[in-house]
Structures are given as structure tokens and as C-alpha cells.
Amino acid sequence: MAEPARMARAPGPLLRVENLTRYFDVSPPLLNRVFEGKGRLYVRAVDGVSFEIDAGETFSLVGESGCGKSTVARLVVGLYQPTRGTIDFEGVDLGSAKARAANPQMQARMQMIFQDPYASLNPRWRVGDIIAEPIRFRRILSGRAAIAERVGALLRQVGLGANDAERYPHEFSGGQRQRISIARALAGEPEFLVCDEPTSALDVSVQAQILNLMKDLQRRLGLTYLFISHNLAVVYHVSSKVGVMYLGRLVEWSETKTLFARPRHPYTRMLLDAIPDLAMSGRARTPVAGEVPSPLNPPSGCSFHPRCPWANERCKSERPEAQRVPGGGAVACHAVEEGRLPEGPAVAPPAIA
Amino acid sequence: MSSALLEVRNLRVEFPTRRGTLRAVDDISFSIAPGEVLGVVGESGAGKSLTGAAIIGLLEPPGRIAAGEILLEGRRIDNLPYEELRKIRGRQIGAIFQDPLTSLNPLYRVGDQIIETIRTHLPLSEAQARKRAIDLLQEVGISSAAERVDHYPHQFSGGMRQRVVIALALCAEPRLIVADEPTTALDVSIQAQIITLIKRLCREHKTAVMLVTHDMGVIAETADRVAVMYAGRIAEIGPVRDVVQNAKHPYTQGLMGAIPSIGGAEERLAQIEGSMPRLTAIPPGCAFNPRCPKAFDRCRVDRPEPIPVGTTQVACWLYEDARAKEAVHG
Numbered sequence: 001m002a003e004p005a006r007m008a009r010a011p012g013p014l015l016r017v018e019n020l021t022r023y024f025d026v027s028p029p030l031l032n033r034v035f036e037g038k039g040r041l042y043v044r045a046v047d048g049v050s051f052e053i054d055a056g057e058t059f060s061l062v063g064e065s066g067c068g069k070s071t072v073a074r075l076v077v078g079l080y081q082p083t084r085g086t087i088d089f090e091g092v093d094l095g096s097a098k099a100r101a102a103n104p105q106m107q108a109r110m111q112m113i114f115q116d117p118y119a120s121l122n123p124r125w126r127v128g129d130i131i132a133e134p135i136r137f138r139r140i141l142s143g144r145a146a147i148a149e150r151v152g153a154l155l156r157q158v159g160l161g162a163n164d165a166e167r168y169p170h171e172f173s174g175g176q177r178q179r180i181s182i183a184r185a186l187a188g189e190p191e192f193l194v195c196d197e198p199t200s201a202l203d204v205s206v207q208a209q210i211l212n213l214m215k216d217l218q219r220r221l222g223l224t225y226l227f228i229s230h231n232l233a234v235v236y237h238v239s240s241k242v243g244v245m246y247l248g249r250l251v252e253w254s255e256t257k258t259l260f261a262r263p264r265h266p267y268t269r270m271l272l273d274a275i276p277d278l279a280m281s282g283r284a285r286t287p288v289a290g291e292v293p294s295p296l297n298p299p300s301g302c303s304f305h306p307r308c309p310w311a312n313e314r315c316k317s318e319r320p321e322a323q324r325v326p327g328g329g330a331v332a333c334h335a336v337e338e339g340r341l342p343e344g345p346a347v348a349p350p351a352i353a
Numbered sequence: 354m355s356s357a358l359l360e361v362r363n364l365r366v367e368f369p370t371r372r373g374t375l376r377a378v379d380d381i382s383f384s385i386a387p388g389e390v391l392g393v394v395g396e397s398g399a400g401k402s403l404t405g406a407a408i409i410g411l412l413e414p415p416g417r418i419a420a421g422e423i424l425l426e427g428r429r430i431d432n433l434p435y436e437e438l439r440k441i442r443g444r445q446i447g448a449i450f451q452d453p454l455t456s457l458n459p460l461y462r463v464g465d466q467i468i469e470t471i472r473t474h475l476p477l478s479e480a481q482a483r484k485r486a487i488d489l490l491q492e493v494g495i496s497s498a499a500e501r502v503d504h505y506p507h508q509f510s511g512g513m514r515q516r517v518v519i520a521l522a523l524c525a526e527p528r529l530i531v532a533d534e535p536t537t538a539l540d541v542s543i544q545a546q547i548i549t550l551i552k553r554l555c556r557e558h559k560t561a562v563m564l565v566t567h568d569m570g571v572i573a574e575t576a577d578r579v580a581v582m583y584a585g586r587i588a589e590i591g592p593v594r595d596v597v598q599n600a601k602h603p604y605t606q607g608l609m610g611a612i613p614s615i616g617g618a619e620e621r622l623a624q625i626e627g628s629m630p631r632l633t634a635i636p637p638g639c640a641f642n643p644r645c646p647k648a649f650d651r652c653r654v655d656r657p658e659p660i661p662v663g664t665t666q667v668a669c670w671l672y673e674d675a676r677a678k679e680a681v682h683g
């Protein structure tokens with residue numbers, strides 16, 4: 001099948017977000033505030049996140065539930081507007097609704113795939129119409145026959161059959177529905193896909209099929225991915241770079257191999273240490289005490305300090321900023337900066353899942 | 354095993370429907386010893402939860418046990434009248450489900466729920482039961498348990514709620530715990546805490562645990578033995594180390610290859626083609642045969658029964674064959 005032609009690209013990263021911030025107003029209604037003397041209340045879902053993604057690579061975000069991964073994804077594709085910060089896509093700022101509206105050709109080049117393959121497909125539409133929708137909307141092709149042919153090709157590309165276009169979503173399994181979501185995302189001929197936990201609702205066997213498919217498509221179509229997952233083994237498998245989020249902040253990012261072999265930030269070390277050990281090496285696990293604090297009321301200074309074994313007075317009062325580290329990547333931790341952290345419990349190859 | 358605490362023999366669970374009877378669990382047998390954790394893995398729809406529900410006596414009608422026996426400490430429990438079964442559940446069998454909210458009543462303080470369960474099963478006064486509730490919350494790692502005991506479920510985070518549910522399942526000191534995906538909804542860090550807790554309880558109280566999950570990592574960390582289910586049957590069951598590191602059944606091998614590993618260098622994951630059959634279309638012979646890279650003629654006709662292969666039991670004709678050859682040559 002003919003691959004969609006790519007525009008010649010300017011050098012530099014495909015996506016660059018800087019100081020990306022999104023607060024949600026969760027204040028009680030005005031009357032309650034007046035009578036109960038309560039102030040406004042904000043969730044700091046994403047709080048000053050910066051990263052870059054080069055064309056053709058996969059950048060992953062990991063972190064515990066509620067740390068802001070999905071909010072970053074939704075900000076990047078324009079489903080939410082940032083409170084602050086810039087979203088620069090090939091040199092064009094898409095950080096406001098106005099800028100997005102003024103640059104429809106940029107917006108068209110990114111698509112999102114969601115976690116829940118059950119909720120994200122319209123149950124009353126035939127699969128063919130679901131996949132054709134972006135083609136019609138963006139006027140990529142016209143004429144019934146041409147569109148039907150393209151839909152058939154897309155279905156085959158994701159491992160389904162052309163005649164599946166006639167069927168309804170409920171006739172498919174979870175993994176097949178996720179393939180349909182991918183076909184729909186590809187129909188708009190994007191080059192940048194934001195995938196929010198695309199396999200978290202699926203069995204490992206189906207997950208393997210979808211991850212293999214995504215890698216094949218990346219290679220064939222030169223796609224760039226922002227990939228979101230809380231599964232570190234999946235992230236290790238798919239990513240070229242990984243960013244670790246905690247309470248709305250990016251606490252560390254680096255090349256995948258480096259991050260897993262030499263985690264620097266205490267939170268990254270804790271996450272890696274918590275992964276169940278499939279190799280059954282008898283590695284002693286230190287289950288971490290405590291849980292993620294509420295983003296309504298994040299701890300002062302470094303928000304990880306209540307759970308961090310290396311926290312000191314400075315950590316409680318002063319928020320660490322991300323510092324570049326030798327060998328690429330960045331870490332936001334006072335102890336790393338001061339060099340008072342022992343070399344981490346590295347998770348060394350081979351094979352720990 | 355005569356020392357078994359739980360013994361399941363030839364269990365079959367069926368759903369009568371207008372278009373015929375669906376067999377969701379088909380002739381499975383296994384046992385669990387005191388203090389042992391049996392992991393049960395398999396793709397969704399394999400019959401894991403229904404097996405657990407049959408053991409605790411919580412199958413939703415029209416689902417029913419169509420054949421087989423379930424024995425707890427040598428006594429049949431699958432044919433008991435409802436009231437007697439209810440007493441056993443809670444007293445001798447504790448249940449933990451994936452979503453802690455289904456086990457906790459949002460309108461009652463967690464302490465009152467634990468105290469009520471304790472007093473239903475044990476002859477304790479209100480004050481004694483309250484003391485025990487606080488001790489239990491402490492035991493499952495909830496700090497300031499004396500205050501927390503008076504909080505409502507929504508005041509706890511997901512991980513803490515799951516620990517409350519574990520405390521609730523433990524409060525009458527059951528001999529067996531059936532845990533269905535107890536950590537699936539939790540983050541890895543909390544998951545690690547819950548797993549450590551389950552292991553410790555098993556060791557200290559000699560509780561037997563049936564741990565249902567589709568996460569092989571959790572099984573590898575927690576279980577002593579593991580049963581791999583496929584399309585309502587046990588494909589392979591044996592010591593966890595042997596099954597995880599030296600899988601014999603082609604389905605188990607496929608499952609293990611599909612799991613991405615940290616440090617692994619593979620560009621592509623091993624992939625089992627196709628998907629699990631629906632209950633209405635289970636293929637004849639070995640249910641795995643349309644997806645099995647090693648299937649041969651016999652697999653499409655005869656159904657393999659579990660046979661011992663080394664330390665594990667495997668339901669696959671590949672091994673029957675090997676055994677037959679051995680018999681001829683040996």
C-alpha cells in the first residue's frame with residue numbers, strides 16, 4: 001500500500017514543551033466559599049514540565065496513578081489548554097486554543113489513542129465509518145470507492161480484514177478494538193501519536209500483539225510517539241527516552257537504557273525496586289512506605305520528601321529544579337546535585353521484569 | 354495430597370442459556386496446602402474468577418456448579434445449604450476482590466464493618482472486637498490505626514482501602530483466602546506492599562491463599578505453585594519456578610514470551626496469534642490447537658488431560674507422546 005508522503009522537516013525536535021502547567025479549579029461553589037470562609041482550591045495536575053521529542057523516537061512518561069501523565073497527553077493534543085507554558089510543534093507554538101485554531105494543518109498531524117478500547121469507539125457506527133471519519137473530516141480523499149479502499153488498506157495494516165469495515169465495535173475483542181483505534185488514528189495520516197496507556201486494559205498476550213504492531217508502524221511510517229504507561233517493563237521495551245513523573249513534576253528523564261541501568265532520582269529507584277521480579281533472582285525488595293500525597297496539597301519543597309530516605313532540611317523547604325546531568329538527561333533532586341547519594345541499586349540486565 | 358486444606362475435584366461451572374449450555378470451567382482439579390499460595394493465571398475469560406467464586410460459594414445464578422466436588426479440610430462445601438455456607442465464608446474462607454469498594458460499605462466506618470464481621474464469627478464483646486479491629490489494621494500496615502478505625506472508606510486511598518479489605522478478610526482468622534486480582538488496580542509501589550503483606554500473613558498464620566491474577570510478575574514473587582488456565586481448563590500446574598522459567602505447555606511458553614522484560618534485548622515480543630475462543634465456539638480436541646505452533650493431527654481430535662511431566666502437570670499431547678515413546682524404548 002502507498003505510504004502517505006511526508007513533508008520535508010525542519011531540523012530540531014518535533015515537539016518541545018516548556019514549563020507546561022495545568023491547574024484544575026476544584027473549589028467549592030462560591031456560596032460555600034463565602035459562608036464557610038474557604039478559599040479557592042486548585043489541583044496542580046501538571047506543574048512546570050519540560051521535555052523534547054525528536055522525530056521518529058518514542059518518549060515515554062511513567063509514574064504512579066494521578067501523577068499527571070494523562071493530563072500532559074491531553075495538553076499536548078489540545079484536549080486541555082495549559083495554565084502556563086509552551087507547546088512547540090515543529091517551531092509552531094500550539095500552547096493556546098487560538099494558536100491551535102490558527103494552525104489546523106499542525107493539529108492534523110497529531111492523533112491520540114486512549115486506554116479504554118471499549119469507551120473510545122462509537123458503538124452505533126460501523127467500523128468502516130469510524131475509520132473513515134478523519135479521512136472525510138480532513139478531506140484527505142473524496143469519493144466513496146476511494147475512501148472504502150483506504151479504509152480496507154488501514155484495516156489490513158493493523159492486522160484486521162477489509163470486510164471488518166461492515167461490523168460494529170461490540171463484535172470485536174478488546175485487542176481488536178485497540179487495533180481499530182489505531183487504524184482510526186492513522187487514517188488522518190498523522191506523524192505524531194500520543195498513546196495513553198494503549199495496552200493497560202489488555203492481557204499480556206494481546207498487549208504483545210499491539211506493541212509489536214505499534215513498533216512495525218513506527219518503522220514503516222516514521223511515526224513519533226509520546227507513550228504513557230505505568231508499566232515499566234512495557235516502557236523499557238518501547239521507548240528511546242523515558243521521563244518519570246511525580247505529583248505533576250518531571251523528576252528525571254534520560255535515555256531508556258541509562259534510566260534503567262543507572263536511575264538517579266530516589267523516586268525512580270523506588271519505582272524500579274518495586275517491580276515484581278520475574279527472573280526470581282531472590283532479590284530482596286524494600287517495599288516503600290507511604291503513598292502518593294494528594295496533589296491538592298502537595299508537600300513543601302521537594303514533594304517526594306515525606307517518602308524519601310535521603311530527605312533533609314533543604315528538601316523540605318526548597319523545591320529542586322531539573323539539572324542536566326553528564327551523559328544526557330536531567331534530574332530534579334538536591335541530593336543528586338550535592339553528590340550525597342550513593343550510586344543507585346542499578347537494575348542490571350539481563351532480564352528482570 | 355492428603356494434607357490439602359482445599360481440594361477441588363473435577364469442578365465444572367456452567368451457564369444454561371437459551372442457545373445451549375456454556376461450560377466456563379471444565380473439569381479442573383487442584384489442591385492447596387496450609388500456608389501455601391497457589392497462583393492462578395491466564396487471559397481474561399479463562400475461568401479464573403468463576404473458579405474462585407465457586408469455591409467461596411458466590412457464583413451468580415444462572416451460573417452453577419454442574420459437576421465435581423470442593424472440599425475444605427476434607428469436608429464437602431459445594432453442596433451445603435446457603436446458611437451453612439455463609440457461616441463458612443468469613444469464618445473459614447476470606448475473600449478479597451479487585452475493587453476494594455465492592456467489599457466495603459461506603460456508609461459505614463471501616464472499624465464498624467470489621468467489628469461486625471468479627472462478632473458474627475467470633476464470641477467477642479464489642480470492646481474486644483474493637484481492640485482486635487485496631488490490631489488488624491495495624492497488622493496490615495495502617496498507621497494511626499486507633500484513629501483510622503473510625504474513618505469512612507472514602508477517606509482512605511486505593512492502596513489503604515485494599516489493606517482494609519484484607520483486614521476484613523482476615524478478621525475471623527480464615528484458613529483459606531481467595532484473592533481475585535487484589536493488586537491489579539494498584540500502582541507497583543502499593544502492589545509491592547500488598548504482596549509483602551499477603552506473604553507474611555501466609556507464613557505467620559499458615560493461611561492458604563488462592564491468588565488469581567493475570568500478572569506473571571506478581572505470581573513469580575508471591576506464589577509457591579501456579580496454575581495456568583486456558584478456555585476453562587488447567588493447561589499446566591506446578592511449582593512456580595518450574596512453570597515460570599521452564600514452561601512446558603505451548604500456551605504457557607507463549608504467555609511467558611509475550612511479557613516484556615527489563616534488560617531484555619528483543620526488538621519484538623513473542624506473540625501468540627489469534628485470540629482465546631468464545632465459550633460458544635471452543636474447538637474440539639485441545640482448545641489451544643488453532644493458536645498452537647506445535648499442534649498436530651491428534652490435537653484437533655482428542656482432548657489432552659493433565660499428566661505429570663517432571664514436577665508439573667501438563668495437559669498437552671506433546672508430552673503424552675514423549676511418555677509413550679519412553680515406554681516403548683525403555
Ligand SMILES: Nc1ncnc2c1ncn2[C@@H]1O[C@H](COP(=O)(O)OP(=O)(O)OP(=O)(O)O)[C@@H](O)[C@H]1O
Binds near residue numbers: 024066068072
Ligand atoms: N478535569 C479535572 N478536574 C480536576 N482534577 C483533575 C482533572 N483531570 C485530572 N485531574 C487531577 O489531576 C491529577 C493528574 O491526573 P491525570 O489523569 O493526569 O493522572 P495520570 O497520571 O494519568 O493517572 P493514571 O495513571 O491514574 O491514569 C490527578 O490528581 C487528577 O485527579
Ligand SMILES: Nc1ncnc2c1ncn2[C@@H]1O[C@H](COP(=O)(O)OP(=O)(O)O)[C@@H](O)[C@H]1O
Binds near residue numbers: 377397398404415
Ligand atoms: N453470567 C455469565 N453468563 C455467561 N457467561 C459468563 C458469565 N460470567 C462469566 N461468563 C463467562 O465465563 C468465562 C470465564 O469467566 P471468568 O471466570 O470471569 O474469567 P476470568 O478468567 O477473566 O476471571 C468467560 O468466557 C465469561 O464470559
Ligand code: SF4
Binds near residue numbers: 305315333334335336
Ligand atoms: S530533593 Fe531531597 S527529598 Fe527530594 S528526592 Fe532528592 S533527596 Fe529526596
Ligand code: SF4
Binds near residue numbers: 647668670671
Ligand atoms: S495438545 Fe497439541 S495443540 Fe494443544 S498445546 Fe499441546 S501441542 Fe498444542
Ligand SMILES: [Mg+2]
Binds near residue numbers: 069070071
Ligand atoms: Mg491516566
Ligand SMILES: [Mg+2]
Binds near residue numbers: 401402
Ligand atoms: Mg476475572
